[in-house]
Amino acid sequence: MTYDPDNIFSKIIAGTIPSHKVYEDEDTLAFMDVMPQAPGHLLVIPKSGSRNLLDADPTTLSKLMPVVQKLAVAAKDAFDADGVFIAQFNEPAAGQTVFHLHFHVIPRHEGQPLKP
Numbered sequence: 577m578t579y580d581p582d583n584i585f586s587k588i589i590a591g592t593i594p595s596h597k598v599y600e601d602e603d604t605l606a607f608m609d610v611m612p613q614a615p616g617h618l619l620v621i622p623k624s625g626s627r628n629l630l631d632a633d634p635t636t637l638s639k640l641m642p643v644v645q646k647l648a649v650a651a652k653d654a655f656d657a658d659g660v661f662i663a664q665f666n667e668p669a670a671g672q673t674v675f676h677l678h679f680h681v682i683p684r685h686e687g688q689p690l691k692p
């Protein structure tokens with residue numbers, strides 16, 4: 577499987593589609609999920625093109641993962657959560673719908689179900 581730059585997150589990076597950005601640096605962007613599974617659900621993506629974790633290069637991941645961690649801590653604090661769910665899907669069979677690597681960061685509260 578190859579990376580197709582004609583995807584919605586590529587357009588968010590380019591600024592041709594709006595998003596609610598919560599973090600940005602030279603290599604990484606984070607923004608709120610348009611259909612949150614719980615309050616504070618955000619997505620962290622590399623600016624470089626990887627289809628998913630299966631084709632991501634180590635350099636991309638080494639820049640991305642510290643941001644995932646930083647935003648997980650920040651989201652837990654900001655939403656006064658009990659924990660943080662990190663999710664990442666690879667290929668349609670595993671539930672991936674947008675084919676640009678992304679990590680879901682979802683603050684979680686005790687006893688609060690995720691939306692179906």
Ligand code: 5GP
Pocket residue numbers: 584593595596607608609610611612619664665671672673674675
């Ligand atoms: P996945 O590919 O891991 O299944 O999920 C893709 C995620 O991207 C979904 O949670 C969906 O709500 C989110 N999403 C899809 N299109 C947009 C968009 O245009 N803007 C934002 N902010 N999120 C989106």
